[in-house]
Amino acid sequence: MKAEVAAIATVRSPRKDLADDFWGAVEADIVLDEAFDETAFFGLDDFTHVEVLFLMHRVDAAKIEKGARHPREREDWPLVGIFAQRGKARPNRIGLTRAMIVKVVGRVLTVRGLDAIDGTPVLDVKPWMDEFAPIGVTRQPEWATELMRDYFKD
């Protein structure tokens, strides 16, 4: 089953290159495509956070992993399936991050902590609602905690 998706916005970020860490303090603009007017963002500033879905367009399609790999090619970390990690080289190349809303001005949403480089096509923006948080206790393996240690640091 295939479908076509189209960018609804584009990221404007000071981060021009792929990098693994320190996304916490990065402020970026999400600029709506011209097919949308500012009504598409009406009321967004009543929320504090958004979920941003984006296309990791710089990932080489030939390098997409369909089985298991070591996260960040660290052989001291376990071999885990592509759907048990958040690596970029994944089928459909869709990235997903929660970011803090800084401001909304017309067709431009400014956020903090978005790990998408300049020029990234955005597929969707959803407001964060607390009811969508994981229900119950969460647990994750040690390699994931280690990998994430500096990821959203300032």
Add this chain to the structure above:
Amino acid sequence: MKAEVAAIATVRSPRKDLADDFWGAVEADIVLDEAFDETAFFGLDDFTHVEVLFLMHRVDAAKIEKGARHPREREDWPLVGIFAQRGKARPNRIGLTRAMIVKVVGRVLTVRGLDAIDGTPVLDVKPWMDEFAPIGVTRQPEWATELMRDYFKD
């Protein structure tokens, strides 16, 4: 900017029809497409929750909202932009939910609380890591809290 996406899995759920509420106790299977083997899920059972991205394929493309609308057509709720709500009839029709992992057996991931009906194409599965939770205090408007009241109830 357009791109083609392909289902990586399909939802098998007791819920066959679109419904607005009471998704909390629903158990569903996410069955990997035959292009994948079980290695794609290796290590997923070290996590408790996943984020599931899916295509809301039953939404009529002609009904997609690009501006603002009342959530659930409730005129007593404010007119909000499509990117300030989580309604189905949205550009690219991508749904996103966190669900609890019940078990992983071969190419089948069983989850609890997935608000996708039987037959829904899945675009991605990502493990939940606590570092991806919203940073800082969260806030949302009253209509959103009211709308979500029974959504993930058992």
